Amino acid sequence: MRGSLHLPVLIFFMVLHSGHCQECRNAKASNCNECIQAGPLCAWCKDPNFIKRSEPDHMRCDTVYQLENKGCKSNDTVYPKSWQEVKQNLTLSSTKDQVVQLTPQRIKLNLRPGQPENITVTFRHAQGFPIDLYYLMDLSFSMHDDLDNLKGLGQKILEALKDITDAAQIGFGTFVDKTVLPFVNTNPEILKNPCPGKNIPCQEPFGYKHVLSLTSNSSLFKAKVSSQKISGNLDAPEGGLDALMQATVCEHIIGWRNVTRLLLFATDDGFHIAGDGKLGSILTPNDGKCHMQNNYYTNSNVMDYPSVGHLALKLSEHNIQPIFAVTANMLKTYQSLSEIIPKSVVGELSLDSSNIVSLIKSAYNNLSSKVILEHKNLPDGIKVTYRSKCGTEFSKLAARGECDNVKINDTISFTVTVEATKCISPQAFTIHPLGFSEALTVEVETMCNCDCGDHNLNICNNGTFSCGICSCKEGFTGKNCTCNLGEKTTEELKASCRKDNSSSVCSGLGECECGVCNCFSSNIPGQRIYGKFCECDNTKCEMYNEKLCNGHGECDCGNCRCEAGYEGKACECKASYDGCMTARGTKCSGRGYCECNTCKCIANYETHLCESCPSCPSPCRTYAHCIECYYLNSTGNCENQCENITRITMADHLNGAVRCKEKDSQDCFMHFEMVMKDGIEQYDVILQKDRECPKRLSELQIALMTAGSVLLLGLFLLLFGKCLTELNDRAKYRRFEKEMKENSKWIGPENQLFLKATTTVANPMYDGD
Incomplete structure (x- = not known):
């Protein structure tokens, strides 16, 4: 026991101590209000000198523990508590x-x-707290055996309530079901007397009828109950939920007081639920409102039955505790209903309902002993x-x-x-x-706004001082409200502090004042943030040997500036170009750069000294028009058309040349060689020999060749057609001979078409004698 009592205290101190290691995620809070809304552990330092000018205001927002460690005094810490x-x-x-x-x-x-x-x-x-009991009774025909007993129990019910409290009231209401098919027989004669026996006094069916408002007059209650007549309907479930809903929400008609409210629901059958109204073409959902006129439920045939959940909500809202007094065959049904409705009980009603008084006492004791x-x-x-x-x-x-x-x-x-x-x-x-x-x-x-209790400090030129920072007047901005916006807006000034539209103001590492970035001071020792948009620092460079820029350079905005004698991205190499020089004395063939005495080729150039480009397209077709100029233009001004091409003689021929054979604009073949020089897209060209042009035919030769071709084509087509006809005729003749052999029995006298006609006459009168 002692350990269990000390446990909450122990937990409290553990939570209190954990505040030292928990964080305040201030989400870049720019003022005290934003800070205290950022999290329950966040506090704000209102001391105007707490941060440096280059530091952001959100550094004022942290846990109390962290702010005090940074030098904020306890009386300058704003930390509201519930x-x-x-x-x-x-x-x-x-x-x-x-x-x-x-x-x-x-x-x-x-x-x-x-x-x-x-x-x-x-x-x-x-003890003795006032009670209101509203008695809601099922008057369907199956209850006619119980009605006489219930009529005589009015006085006893009220006396039972007065045993519990001196301030008791009782009321009465009845229900049957919706008066539409298939719930009730709508035949006019049957509606007048829905009971099976004609000798039984019976009243017309109805949905719900309020008979007596809550009263302490037992004689009146007894008289009202005694005057009730039984009624009847068709199906077994009744319209009890309709009656329960109206008895709950019609407070002014029932006369509910602001006391303990009990609703006694007596029946021997089940209940219709939401959706059953569709059987009678009633589609409008129950709205949970009072619809009573002249003590009758007027919307019984207009609205569907309420759902159990809706009814439970209304009973809870109106503080009503139902007591379901039902027969043994209905106990399980109403026990399931009671599980959904808080503060409700179910009691078994005897066959003649004589135990209802003891049932009420027992139910009240059960309800009052459970406090929710x-x-x-x-x-x-x-x-x-x-x-x-x-x-x-x-x-x-x-x-x-x-x-x-x-x-x-x-x-x-x-x-x-x-x-x-x-x-x-x-x-x-x-x-x-x-x-x-x-x-x-x-x-x-x-509490979402800070009450800092500021004293007037004259540090805001065009604004007011609040919680350690300045709130500027309209048209002014800046840390001390010194920046006059003029015709510009704050957003336009901030745009001047962005590197591009997608980046944050001053790269999120500075404050924009009058369109100029003031970079924040870094909390990291030795780090410096600088640049037009605060995009640079002196620490984010490549490391080598666990040293920034290998210890032989200075980090400048992400790049190492190496000291004399060193090179490389991390200044990791000593400067030397011996391994990058070609035989012609150029560095990396002019197609790369030398880093750490090794060529770094550009584009698709390869090999040790970037001498060739295996994956590049052949230059022969690309520069064929330039070569044609050298063949056709004797003046030698082709360099002006193709600056990348230089013609050399055979004596100047170099190794590694590409042999080319390309057609020019006159369908002549050009033979030449191309040698790649140092640099990108630079070539020497060697012309091998004169162009090879095809011999051209005269117009007469072309005409004769055309006519001969047409004549030969005609003869070929004629011969081809003759051959097809001959083949077709031969095939048909062979098929004819085959049919003649297979059908030889039809030749000559065996052919039925050539038999002589015969006539046979039989005389019925001639017997052959």
Whole structure:
């Protein structure tokens, strides 16, 4: 026991101590309000001299522990905490003049988002608390055996209530079902007398009828119940949920007081639920509102039955506790219903309903011994949890408080934890024990703005000082409000501090003042942030031998500036070009650069000295038009057309030449060689011999060749057609001979077409004698 009591205290100190190692994710808060909204651990330093001019304002936002370590004094630290104010707290009492079962009654919470606040709620069940009981009875024909007994129980029911409390009231209502097919027979004659037996006094069916408002007059209650007649319907389930909904929401008609409210529901059958109305072409959903006129439910045939969930919500909102008095065959059905409806009980009704008085007493004791504390009308952004102390120990966190077996004058308590998850406007909600009229009203405000208690400091030229920083007047900006915007907007000035549209202002490492970046001081020793857009620093360069720029250079905006005698991206090599020089005395053939005495070729050039480009397209076709100039132009001005091409003689021929054979614009073949020089796209050209041009035919030769070709084509087509005809004829003749052989029996006299005609006459009168 002692260990369990010390555990919460231990947890508290552990959480308190953990604040030293937890972080405040300030999300670049630019002022105190943004800082305290960034997280429950965030605090703001309002000392104007806490940060340097080049440091960003968001460095003022951190945990209290971190700010004090950085030099912010405790009286300069703004760290609002959640707090509460009890506005009404009547003591628990159960006198005739005043009954108070729940304390406190009204409280105000000032919550900082993320910082929960605990409320201690105490409840003591008082004896003799007023009770309202509304008796809702099923008048379908199956209840006709019970009606006589129930008529005589009116006085006993009220007496049973007065045994519990002196301030009891009782009311009465009845129900059958919707008066449409297939729930009720709509034949006019049957509607007048829906009961099977003609001798039984019977009334027309109805949905729900309110008979008697809540009263303490037992004689009136007895008279109203005694005057009731049975009715009838077709199907077994009844319209009980319709009646329950109207008896719940029509408070002014029923006469509910702000006391313990009980609703006794007596039936021997089941109930229709939402969706069953479609069987009678009733499609409009139940709206959960009061629709009573002249004590009758007017929308019975207009609206569908309510859903069980909707009914449970309305019962909870109106603080009504149902008692289901049902026969044995319906116990399981209504027990399942009771599981969905909080603070409801089910009792077994005897066959003649004579035990209803004892059932009411038992049900009331069950309801009153269970205390459920819950909230309603909870604002968005508020979270509530409960710990129940029914005995000596607290329960686990739960969505509502709950204690069983609570006796009269037993005192129980609940720890209600309320937390704001975001900033909200001032609102209120209630916490109440189900089935009891008393409630705790909780007023909630969130602390999302800082109250720094600033003294007037004249450090803002065109603005006001607040929480250590300047809030500039319209048209001015800057740390001390010294920048006059003029015709420009703040966004236009900030655009001047961006490297491009996609980058952040001053690369996120500086502050834009009047369109100029003032780079922040770095917290990293030796690091310097600089550049027009604060995009540079002196630490982000390549490392070699675990040293920045190998210790032989200076880091400048991501690049190493090597000292004399060193080179490379990390100054890792001593400067030397011996391994990069070609035989012609050029470095890397003019197609790369020398780094660490090794050629780094550009584009697709390869080999040790970038001498060739195997993957490059052949230059022969690319420069064929330039070569044609050398063949056709004797003046030798072709270098002006192709600056990359230089003609050399055979005596100047070099190794590694590419042999080319290309056609020119006159379909002549040109033979030449191309030698790549040092540099990109530079070639020497050697012409091998004169062009090879094809011999051209005369016009007469062309005409004769054309005519001969046409004549030969005609003869070929004629001969080809003759051959096809001959082949076709031969094939048909062979098929004819084959058919003649296969059908030889049709030749000559065997052919039926050539048989002589014969006539046979038989005389029936001639017997052959």
